[in-house]
Amino acid sequence: MEHKPSIFPARIGILFLLPALFFVAIFLIFPFIWVIIISFTNQTLTGATAANPQFVGLENYARLFDFSRWMRSGEFGASLLITVQFVLGSALIGQAGLGLLIAVLFYRRKGWARRIVTTLAVLAWIIPEVVVAFAWFAYLDRDSGTLNMILSALGLGKPDWLFDYPLLSIIIFNTWRGSAFSMLLFQSALETIPPSYIETADVAGASAWQKFRDILVPLLRGHIATDLILITLWTFNVFTPYLLTGGGPTNRTQLVSIYTYKTAFQFFRFGQGAAIAVVMMFINLTLALIYLSTLRRQRVDA
Amino acid sequence: MIDQRSPILRLLTLLLATVLGLFFALPMLWLITAPFNERATLSVSIPQPPSLANFEVVFNNQFAIRALFVNNLIIGGGVMVLIAIVATLASYALSRTRVPGSDLLVYILILFSSVVSGTAAMVPLFLLAYRLGLIDTHIGVILIMTGGLLPSAIFIMRDFVSSIPRSYEEAALVCGASPLRVFWDVALPLVRPGVVVVAIWAFVNAWGAFLVPLVLLRSPQNMPASIAFYSFYSEAGTPNLTLVSAYAFLYTVPVLLLYLLINWRFGFRFFGGIKR
Numbered sequence: 070m071e072h073k074p075s076i077f078p079a080r081i082g083i084l085f086l087l088p089a090l091f092f093v094a095i096f097l098i099f100p101f102i103w104v105i106i107i108s109f110t111n112q113t114l115t116g117a118t119a120a121n122p123q124f125v126g127l128e129n130y131a132r133l134f135d136f137s138r139w140m141r142s143g144e145f146g147a148s149l150l151i152t153v154q155f156v157l158g159s160a161l162i163g164q165a166g167l168g169l170l171i172a173v174l175f176y177r178r179k180g181w182a183r184r185i186v187t188t189l190a191v192l193a194w195i196i197p198e199v200v201v202a203f204a205w206f207a208y209l210d211r212d213s214g215t216l217n218m219i220l221s222a223l224g225l226g227k228p229d230w231l232f233d234y235p236l237l238s239i240i241i242f243n244t245w246r247g248s249a250f251s252m253l254l255f256q257s258a259l260e261t262i263p264p265s266y267i268e269t270a271d272v273a274g275a276s277a278w279q280k281f282r283d284i285l286v287p288l289l290r291g292h293i294a295t296d297l298i299l300i301t302l303w304t305f306n307v308f309t310p311y312l313l314t315g316g317g318p319t320n321r322t323q324l325v326s327i328y329t330y331k332t333a334f335q336f337f338r339f340g341q342g343a344a345i346a347v348v349m350m351f352i353n354l355t356l357a358l359i360y361l362s363t364l365r366r367q368r369v370d371a
Numbered sequence: 372m373i374d375q376r377s378p379i380l381r382l383l384t385l386l387l388a389t390v391l392g393l394f395f396a397l398p399m400l401w402l403i404t405a406p407f408n409e410r411a412t413l414s415v416s417i418p419q420p421p422s423l424a425n426f427e428v429v430f431n432n433q434f435a436i437r438a439l440f441v442n443n444l445i446i447g448g449g450v451m452v453l454i455a456i457v458a459t460l461a462s463y464a465l466s467r468t469r470v471p472g473s474d475l476l477v478y479i480l481i482l483f484s485s486v487v488s489g490t491a492a493m494v495p496l497f498l499l500a501y502r503l504g505l506i507d508t509h510i511g512v513i514l515i516m517t518g519g520l521l522p523s524a525i526f527i528m529r530d531f532v533s534s535i536p537r538s539y540e541e542a543a544l545v546c547g548a549s550p551l552r553v554f555w556d557v558a559l560p561l562v563r564p565g566v567v568v569v570a571i572w573a574f575v576n577a578w579g580a581f582l583v584p585l586v587l588l589r590s591p592q593n594m595p596a597s598i599a600f601y602s603f604y605s606e607a608g609t610p611n612l613t614l615v616s617a618y619a620f621l622y623t624v625p626v627l628l629l630y631l632l633i634n635w636r637f638g639f640r641f642f643g644g645i646k647r
Contacts, residue, residue: 075467075542076467076468076537076540076544076550076553077464077467077550077554078468078550079468079469081464081468081550081551082464082467082468083464084464084466085460085461085463085464086460087463088456088457088460088461089457089458089460089521091527092457092518092521093480093518093521093522094519095482095499095518096496096514096515096517096519097480097483097518097519097522098483099494099495099499100487100492100495100499101483101486101492101495103495103498103499104491104492104494104495105499107495109492112498113631114409116438135496141596167391170387170391171391174384174388174389174391175389182385182388182392185386185388185392186388186391186392186395186561189392189395189396189399190395191630191639192395192627192630193395193398193399194398195399195626195630196399196402196579196623196626196627197578197579197581197596197597197600197622197623197626198581198597199579199597199600199601200398200402200600200619200622200623201398203600203604203615204398204399204401204402204608204619204620205398206389206396206413206604207401207405207413207414207611208397208401210413212413213412213413213414215397215398215400215401215414215415217566218414218415219397221583233621245395245398246437253640257640263376267634277380298457299485302485302486303485306488306489306490306491307489308489308490308581308582309581310569312581312601315605326489326490326491327490328489328495329490329493330490330582333490333493333494333497333584334493334497334585334586339494339497339498343494343495344492345497346490346491346492346494347491348602349489349490349491350486350487350491353485353486353488353491353645354486357482357485357486361478361479361482
């Protein structure tokens, strides 16, 4: 790292950092610690345990990992399994795959096709989540939705998407919603590759697939790792599918984020909700640490 | 550059681009056609003739209008101003004073904010707001959203601050200006594009937020547009399509305008970069 002299005296620097430190301490670090404490209590919103929650040890965790029932519909294990499928399908395969496809498809090309596809993907990403959720509700409607209009015109039948294939529906929905991030990340990464690499390969007569496999993928490896871990973290925590399905029908799209919400804010069992939150945060933390170690490995490689 | 590929490959590319375009465009069509249909349905049909009747219903709905034009502006504006100020100060300090390991610090911060996020973080944040008497207040929503968005905002802002040359500030210091004056008169005008981008980014995030207000707010007169919109389609059993279609349009238009503004002024790109 190059050595830059300090423009600011340190005390003013700290003064400038204070507001940010305040927010981080109160709204990030404190909740992280507090939620762990709550998870060992029977805190509720109303009643005797609201003002004076009791320490219950590992009871909340024991209930969460009660293996005699945890794979039943609506229980924690079932939610975790749905979430894993959701993350694999919509983040790792859907968003990263589609983002990479779009970025590579229009690599080194300007023009209207690239502009239109890129803009549409970005719009899907920035429109308020309640609005896109309802737009998809209309899109997937059995009788008058656009998707079934097209499918039945092609003679492919009219499935009731949100009832017959709810998990597949939210996977495709979330792919549609979030691909823009991966696309933008890969597009800006591709711009850093010197054109001469591709030109040399062209002269050598390399096929498109060879260029992709032997030039683009190795050079993008670090960006792909960054992308995969960030979108895994976000998708793991995403709440938007709740707006499309509410977790149903019969808990078939009840992601862990929705399970947490229902436990804490519909049944107001904060102790139990906190225990789920702690498990989620430790899964998140593991992913984040994997990310940090990948970053460091890249820095050593570079 | 001349496209050297074979016609078949170019045709395939065009075909794939069309499929991708349709994949993204089709679900959004309803948002454009339904608001202007006299009788909005769930299907996409070109309005004949276009009608503004749905909008009339929205503008006669006190709850909808207050949510969109009062509460959303308070929450969006509050988050925007706080984020712009706090993120600018912090990223300037991180860039211009020698804080050891500040790069790593920002990365850890942004990861930590991804770890403490979503419904998991809402459990302690709700109880925190409860103890502080911030339940059902806009200020509670603003503070909690600012806390959640701040690490990413600093991440984006740092790129802008690092990209401005230090020579102007150094010259001003040599001439005897105080550090605060250098920040205010020299550095701030230079990073203004960054402040604008971060402010708009924060505004758009707060504008669309659903989970934080859902958990923290109670009374109808405080609800932002996201909750109002959700209630129009979830509460009555069947969605009120008249209200939903036109309200979706009004609620989305500001986001589109801000996107166009960013695109036109700065070129929409990957702000904050993944440069390492």
